Amino acid sequence: MPELPEVETVVRLIRPGLVGREITSSSVSWARTLGGVGKRRFDRAVVGARVRGVRRRGKYIVFELERAGTEAGALVGHLRMSGRMHVEAADWDPGAHGRVRLDLDDGRAFHFIDVRKFGRLVWAANADSIVGNLGPEPLSEDFTLPGFVRDLHERRRQLKPLLLDQEFVAGIGNIYADESLFQARLHPLRRSDRLSRGEAARLFEAIRAILREAIEREGSSFDTFYRTPTGQPGSYQHQFRVYGRDGRPCPRCERRIAKIVVGQRGTHLCTRCQPAPRPRRRAILRAP
């Protein structure tokens, strides 16, 4: 599933073709993509609207709309498993899996293509009704080490599921959680409230460094689904150090990478570089 770097790549590549354009008509071949908004209501909301901006929030893509210079709600897209977005010439063929097409006033068209059909492109009067509860953007100034330490200590959860919680921090999924924990040398089952400040700082830096590098490489394409809007695969999958590498040597210590299940998600780690949490000494053992 596309995570922050993949979605950021999509936004950067489709934005220039969309900002300032007016949507002149739409066609929808899979109604569920609209997330419960009927086609008539969808058309009333988007046809004739102009795209004011395209931005990423977590794993969502927000298309801000306006009419006559006034805000007119937003389309909020989520690629889920296999969604792709393209802005192409009018005669471009999206193939059998094109779900939504928006014609633009410059003769080009935006396409939402989705093999697995879990992706969504939903109109909302206010994008915050969908993205308002997301946690901080890990590459923004809102994401600070003191805030991160405070949130880790307040949550008292295992690190892996916590990193996947979009209300804790936005945009991280299975790949970048595993890679960040490896880089920070922290076991996925460590409890967030028991990290030292130094450990929290390692995780904070790891998350940011890995996401930045993955964006530079246009994300990861390890299956047939994710491609950039120019049709190219990303290349960060060649940098994976633990994700999908179970049974192969750890790049740091050469022990075999292990795969465990945490919260129903396959989780990759080096059990030497990322030592398991020690059970807490029971109070009774402490000297009075």
Ligand SMILES: [Zn+2]
């Ligand atoms: Zn190792």
